[in-house]
Amino acid sequence: MADHIGCIPELDQKKYDAREQVKIICLGDSAVGKSKLMERFLMDEFRPQQLSTYALTLYKHTANVGNKTVAVDFWDTAGQERFQSMHPSYYHKAHACIMVFDVQRKITYKNLANWYKELREYRPEIPCCVVANKIDADLKVTQRSFSFAKKQGLPFYFVSAADGTNVVKMFREMINRAVDYKQNPSDFMDEVLEELENFDLEKKEENSEAEEDELKAESPELA
Numbered sequence: 001m002a003d004h005i006g007c008i009p010e011l012d013q014k015k016y017d018a019r020e021q022v023k024i025i026c027l028g029d030s031a032v033g034k035s036k037l038m039e040r041f042l043m044d045e046f047r048p049q050q051l052s053t054y055a056l057t058l059y060k061h062t063a064n065v066g067n068k069t070v071a072v073d074f075w076d077t078a079g080q081e082r083f084q085s086m087h088p089s090y091y092h093k094a095h096a097c098i099m100v101f102d103v104q105r106k107i108t109y110k111n112l113a114n115w116y117k118e119l120r121e122y123r124p125e126i127p128c129c130v131v132a133n134k135i136d137a138d139l140k141v142t143q144r145s146f147s148f149a150k151k152q153g154l155p156f157y158f159v160s161a162a163d164g165t166n167v168v169k170m171f172r173e174m175i176n177r178a179v180d181y182k183q184n185p186s187d188f189m190d191e192v193l194e195e196l197e198n199f200d201l202e203k204k205e206e207n208s209e210a211e212e213d214e215l216k217a218e219s220p221e222l223a
């Protein structure tokens with residue numbers, strides 16, 4: 001997958017360097033409801049791009065954050081999680097992560113520890129949350145405590161992709177956190193990248209201003 005990743009426009013990771021683009025990934029065991037959650041959130045604009053050869057689905061979304069419009073790419077796996085591990089390119093340049101388990105299957109909760117460990121190997125500082133899905137199947141689970149999130153200091157949500165409980169709230173908060181992280185990265189490498197990007201953007205702005213000035217000098221009617 002990584003060998004070809006730069007060749008596919010949808011998977012061009014360089015675009016996440018642009019200020020207004022964020023990448024949010026979703027982790028968790030098979031059948032916990034990752035895809036259904038995204039579909040529920042994006043119901044009105046449902047337009048997934050299936051890249052089956054690459055075991056990926058990209059869900060594209062446009063969000064308003066503060067006074068900015070942000071393009072959000074949600075990355076969803078199609079089956080790779082069955083191998084209990086994701087390809088490194090899945091994590092590359094991600095700005096936030098949504099970790100999902102199924103309240104009806106204890107093993108999916110236990111496996112969060114493995115997913116979290118792998119996530120932190122690649123993305124030590126990005127915002128992450130824990131999502132307990134399928135609460136519609138048994139509302140009593142919301143009385144139970146799931147300590148993993150608390151122990152790791154992560155936000156926790158009880159949700160249902162089936163009836164929509166908390167889905168929009170969780171996604172909105174994660175988009176905000178992803179944008180916030182991108183603007184103020186706490187990972188050293190990300191900080192360096194952000195600095196370089198700003199430097200690049202400033203240079204481009206300077207160049208286009210200079211070009212404009214030149215143009216005005218050549219054609220005074222534009223001034």
Ligand SMILES: Nc1nc2c(ncn2[C@@H]2O[C@H](COP(=O)(O)OP(=O)(O)OP(=O)(O)O)[C@@H](O)[C@H]2O)c(=O)[nH]1
Pocket residue numbers: 029030031032033034035036037077078079081133134135136137159160161162163
């Ligand atoms: N009752 C209930 N069922 C759900 C909910 N969310 C998902 N499901 C069901 O759980 C099954 C798996 O959902 P998916 O969204 O395909 O799960 P996934 O995590 O994307 O699974 P993979 O793509 O195999 O990794 C489907 O049969 C869904 O209908 C929910 O909130 N409540």
Ligand SMILES: [Mg+2]
Pocket residue numbers: 034035036076077078
């Ligand atoms: Mg899926």
